[in-house]
Amino acid sequence: MSSEVFEPKILAFCCHYCAYASADLAGSMRIQYPPNVRIIRTPCTGRLEVEYFMKAFEQGADGVLVAGCLEGGCHFIEGNLCAKRRVNATREILSEIGLEKERLRMVNVSAAMARPLADIIIDMVETVRKLGPSPIATNAASITENPL
Amino acid sequence: MIVAQRKSIPELIEILRGHKKVLVLGCGTCVTVCLAGGQREVGIIASALRMASKLDGQMLEVEELTIERQCDNVFIETAAEAIERNDAVLSLGCGAGVQAIAERYGKKPVYAGLNTTFLGILEERGIWTEKCSACGECVLHDYGGICPITQCAKRLLNGPCGGSREDRCEVRPDRPCAWQLIYQRLKDIGQLDRLKKIQTPKNWGPNLDGGPRIIVREDHRI
Numbered sequence: 001m002s003s004e005v006f007e008p009k010i011l012a013f014c015c016h017y018c019a020y021a022s023a024d025l026a027g028s029m030r031i032q033y034p035p036n037v038r039i040i041r042t043p044c045t046g047r048l049e050v051e052y053f054m055k056a057f058e059q060g061a062d063g064v065l066v067a068g069c070l071e072g073g074c075h076f077i078e079g080n081l082c083a084k085r086r087v088n089a090t091r092e093i094l095s096e097i098g099l100e101k102e103r104l105r106m107v108n109v110s111a112a113m114a115r116p117l118a119d120i121i122i123d124m125v126e127t128v129r130k131l132g133p134s135p136i137a138t139n140a141a142s143i144t145e146n147p148l
Numbered sequence: 149m150i151v152a153q154r155k156s157i158p159e160l161i162e163i164l165r166g167h168k169k170v171l172v173l174g175c176g177t178c179v180t181v182c183l184a185g186g187q188r189e190v191g192i193i194a195s196a197l198r199m200a201s202k203l204d205g206q207m208l209e210v211e212e213l214t215i216e217r218q219c220d221n222v223f224i225e226t227a228a229e230a231i232e233r234n235d236a237v238l239s240l241g242c243g244a245g246v247q248a249i250a251e252r253y254g255k256k257p258v259y260a261g262l263n264t265t266f267l268g269i270l271e272e273r274g275i276w277t278e279k280c281s282a283c284g285e286c287v288l289h290d291y292g293g294i295c296p297i298t299q300c301a302k303r304l305l306n307g308p309c310g311g312s313r314e315d316r317c318e319v320r321p322d323r324p325c326a327w328q329l330i331y332q333r334l335k336d337i338g339q340l341d342r343l344k345k346i347q348t349p350k351n352w353g354p355n356l357d358g359g360p361r362i363i364v365r366e367d368h369r370i
Contacts, residue, residue, distance in 0.1 A: 049188070050192050051188060051191045051192050051195065054191075054192055054195035054196065054199075055195060057195075057199060058195050058198060058199055093157065093192070093196055096156055096157035096158060096196070096200070097157055097196050097199050097200040097203065098200060098203045098204075099199065099203070135202070135203055136199050136202055136203070
């Protein structure tokens with residue numbers, strides 16, 4: 001129904017050492033964030049590759065959030081910096097495809113930043129909500145068969 | 149190795165316009181090492197093509213396959229079935245690979261997905277530099293192993309042009325002057341006397357100017 005508010009599906013790759021712990025802390029602190037994000041824990045954002053982001057969008061994600069440690073604070077020294085470069089490369093590919101690059105975003109948080117993480121998620125959901133459903137998701141048959 | 153770069157997605161979509169089923173064919177050799185056309189890049193480009201074609205209203209069906217080498221019959225054969233069941237092939241091999249596939253599948257459109265750029269090496273992670281121009285008559289022995297044909301922007305064989313600033317090339321200030329490198333290298337290995345020899349104009353006959361080159365080794369023919 002057109003009167004319904006669009007609820008974007010956002011995939012959040014969260015680093016085990018910071019963002020994932022931060023999301024956990026948000027839960028303990030009873031800080032709420034939109035249920036639109038599906039969190040995937042990663043050992044480090046440096047583990048993420050361009051193809052992971054591409055596959056997420058291809059399979060119908062409306063947005064992808066990559067949350068790594070604060071710059072200089074990576075458990076594996078510079079995994080988050082690798083992720084930053086890969087996210088930027090993917091954003092360029094998305095632009096070439098004709099998909100808004102704002103649908104993919106990388107942020108840096110520490111394990112103690114529960115409130116900022118919740119705010120980031122709220123902002124990401126609002127950004128993607130304004131952009132509307134991913135045209136790929138709209139056309140993707142698999143999204144109804146395999147919802148995120 | 150051969151170093152290449154991928155074409156842009158809009159360019160690829162334009163190249164493939166009109167086809168319904170396309171095979172994106174990667175090559176497991178040079179272009180895998182230079183991160184342009186290996187298995188991972190095949191996955192990324194295939195994903196991008198599927199999404200871009202959806203947005204373009206084309207709904208392109210894209211199959212992915214990477215073979216060991218696209219310039220070798222033994223390996224090309226392993227792609228035969230996949231090539232047959234698709235309308236066209238987007239090869240992520242170098243120019244040689246694309247042509248090798250096209251020659252062997254006469255009725256199948258084969259397109260290049262990469263721009264084959266140069267013969268080079270991995271300088272450091274994510275940076276490749278050109279080292280050889282495949283001029284056909286190597287002169288490296290006279291220049292301490294540094295190629296004046298490739299490294300010098302003016303391809304000078306008898307000393308620097310005089311336009312370099314400090315040790316920087318006049319044409320490409322971001323690159324070192326090849327002749328500075330050559331002099332330093334010959335000095336280091338005690339062969340500066342090699343520079344006393346006046347080089348005659350280079351014979352460009354073995355170069356591409358004479359048409360496509362061919363090598364025949366009778367001792368290896370059967």
